Amino acid sequence: MPMLPELFLLAAACAILLIDLYVGDEKRTLTYGLAQLSLVATFVLNLQNFGAAREVLYHGMFVVDGMATLLKAGMLAVMALVLMFSRDYINQRSFHRGEYYILALFASLGMLVMVSGYSFLTIYLGLELLSLSLYAMVAMRRDSTDGPEAAMKYFVMGALASGLLLYGMSMIYGVTGSIQITEVQAKAVEILAAHPDKAALLTFGAIFLVAGIAFKLGAVPFHMWVPDVYHGAPTSVSALVSSAPKIAVFGMAMRLLPETLNSVLAQWQLLLTILCMLSIVIGNVSAVAQSNIKRMLAFSGIAHIGYFLLGLLSGTAQGYSAAMFYILVYALMSVAGFGMILVMTRAGFECESIDDFKGLWKRSPWHALMMMFIMMSMAGVPPLVGFWPKLEVIRAVLDSGLPHAVWLAAIAVLFAVVGAWYYLRVVKAIFFDEGEAPELQTAGDLRLAFSIAGLSMLVLGLMPGPLLALCAAVFAS
Amino acid sequence: MSVEKIIFYVFAAILIASASLVVTTRNSVRATLFLVLCFVCSAILWMLLEAEFLAISLVLVYVGAVMVLFLFVVMMLDVDYAALKSGFVRFLPLALVVAGLVFAAIYSIVSSVHFGLEAYATPAAHPAEYSNIKELGMLIYTDYFYPFELAAVLLLVAIVAAISLTFRGSRERKVQKPEWQVAVNRADRVQLVKMAAVKKEQAAPASDAASE
Missing domain, CATH: 1.20.5 (Single alpha-helices involved in coiled-coils or other helix-helix interfaces)
Structure with a gap:
């Protein structure tokens, strides 16, 4: 049954909600264990859909195909890693812990619904399910002033983005008379053949869809919320917000743009090109100026989204698979990047500044090495994993035959060099600067998760083949 | 002009007027009441579209329940309206320019050329027992x-x-444990402290120390 992962996750989240109420201990160990278990079980249930034929089910509301299955696997794995990172962090702080895990599960459910939605309605509901859980999680830490402020900003911006998205959807519904993606696609082709002047209507809808997607991804010029939210949110929530939801938004973008509006491809390609270039330039340049590590990671995330859009705007199967590869790797790197901060924090101490990493090499060589892997991977240094998706998206855009492809690639490469500078600044602080980085005081499973994340940078970097092949196979047909 | 058209234009005009009053009026209780008027007008517009159930549920749920609660909240909260309105004049020109541009763009698309009666014929009315x-x-x-x-x-x-x-309350459930209550000893609860006799002027600090 193709919908089994979603159904199971919903049932598990509801059951954990009740179990947490009655048997929750002070540290919520049981809730945490059950949440992890249900993510793993959902992952396993999702595996049965691998290789299955594409099916559109439940009155055209739900689709299961290679892309949805692979994205779901990626999101669930990233979510499990995020929860591993979160447990110790929230135990040390005054969180309402049970709800943390439950909302994380509902956010995962929203992401699964999003990438499997095949009607504007289900995609939108999935997005809201995800966003609503995230707003609450950002606001959860009430003893700080930053958290609720960031949540408020995130909420207002998110509501605006949803509004733009809905406006675009309603526009396209007005033209085609349907919200089901197969029908919209067929109707759009039919209408354009009969009345070429109606392309303006579809383009108008596409503009709002692109704006909504860009808001959720945090692409320039819709990026203003990103640094404030990542900075103000509890670090474990920043790790969540910056990683798995981006994969889900990629799924949504694929459903809404290439699958629905391929008939006005050139128009949204142009929009994405503008967003992509602005994100790469402004993201990288702003990140250089940051001394707060969370803000630096936020701007570096914006730049990464720019590179990811490079794949999406190519408009070819090669480009889509490169973008998919990029977003999966980016999610992993982003979790690892925030994990780096989580490893450094302890009760009563938030690691905020890059200076806090000074001299870590002498204290804890293993973790310093892992951090070097993560930073170098984000910078795109071979043989670490961050190099391969950058290479793939640039290759895709060069092969796309777009008129300005060479310029796009040149700017992308140039600003990758700018980007390397601020990542290396962190590496320099860890290895070469004198300082008294304190003894790490974090729990074993957090360090284990961090080692997994750090080593995966190297392992995936040395063997990018399997993941790359999986991404390519999705768009091969 | 048919009766439906007259009804539509009258209530659409009231709807737009009350919606703009919601955001411009100074008193938030009044703003809430104008919002109620908005809902009533849009319910009537839905009625014209033969969406009777939606119209009635809008009145019952929103006007009857949600807005009343909202009114309570607005009356109880002490909102600083001056702070809310600060920057309004400063940002007004920019906001007007943006609003004008967006309006022009939307108008050029959603005009009668693409969405006129030629493109979308009037749907047939449903029979009375529908x-x-x-x-x-x-x-x-x-x-x-x-x-x-x-x-x-x-x-x-x-x-x-x-x-x-x-x-914000306690997360622990408060339960009595009878077996603990039964098993209580006198020694667990009462402690006798032997005290030296003291003079009156030193009484206050000495008794403090003893009670600790």
Whole structure:
């Protein structure tokens, strides 16, 4: 049954909600264990859909195909890693812990619904399910002033983005008379053949869809919320917000743009090109100026989204698979990047500044090495994993035959060099600067998760083949 | 001009006027009441579209329940309106320019060329015994069961989120444990402290120390 992962996750989240109420201990160990278990079980249930034929089910509301299955696997794995990172962090702080895990599960459910939605309605509901859980999680830490402020900003911006998205959807519904993606696609082709002047209507809808997607991804010029939210949110929530939801938004973008509006491809390609270039330039340049590590990671995330859009705007199967590869790797790197901060924090101490990493090499060589892997991977240094998706998206855009492809690639490469500078600044602080980085005081499973994340940078970097092949196979047909 | 058209234009005009009053009026209780008027007018517009069930539920749910609660909240909160309005004049020119541009763009698209009566013919009216609720129910529980269930999950998440953000009380349930109550000893509860006799002027600090 193709919908089994979603159904199971919903049932598990509801059951954990009740179990947490009655048997929750002070540290919520049981809730945490059950949440992890249900993510793993959902992952396993999702595996049965691998290789299955594409099916559109439940009155055209739900689709299961290679892309949805692979994205779901990626999101669930990233979510499990995020929860591993979160447990110790929230135990040390005054969180309402049970709800943390439950909302994380509902956010995962929203992401699964999003990438499997095949009607504007289900995609939108999935997005809201995800966003609503995230707003609450950002606001959860009430003893700080930053958290609720960031949540408020995130909420207002998110509501605006949803509004733009809905406006675009309603526009396209007005033209085609349907919200089901197969029908919209067929109707759009039919209408354009009969009345070429109606392309303006579809383009108008596409503009709002692109704006909504860009808001959720945090692409320039819709990026203003990103640094404030990542900075103000509890670090474990920043790790969540910056990683798995981006994969889900990629799924949504694929459903809404290439699958629905391929008939006005050139128009949204142009929009994405503008967003992509602005994100790469402004993201990288702003990140250089940051001394707060969370803000630096936020701007570096914006730049990464720019590179990811490079794949999406190519408009070819090669480009889509490169973008998919990029977003999966980016999610992993982003979790690892925030994990780096989580490893450094302890009760009563938030690691905020890059200076806090000074001299870590002498204290804890293993973790310093892992951090070097993560930073170098984000910078795109071979043989670490961050190099391969950058290479793939640039290759895709060069092969796309777009008129300005060479310029796009040149700017992308140039600003990758700018980007390397601020990542290396962190590496320099860890290895070469004198300082008294304190003894790490974090729990074993957090360090284990961090080692997994750090080593995966190297392992995936040395063997990018399997993941790359999986991404390519999705768009091969 | 038919009666429907007159009704439409009258209530559309009231709707637009009251909607702009919602955002411009100084008194927030009045703003809420204008919002109620907005809902009533849009319910009437829905009625013209033969969406009777939606129109009635809008009046019952929003006007009858949600807005009344909202009115309570607005009356209880002490909102600093001066702070809310600060920057209004400063940002007004920019806001007007942006609004004008967006309006021009939307107007050029949603004009009668593309969305006129030629492109969209008037739908045939349903017969008198046509049941809106029945059709809606059929659709919700068959074609749209998946979004319907998702909307339910969304409400559940809203409840969980709201409680986790606002509940400040103790998370522990308070229960009596009879076996502990029975097993209590005198020695667990009462402690006799031997005290030296003291003079009156030193009495206060000495008794403090003893009670600790």
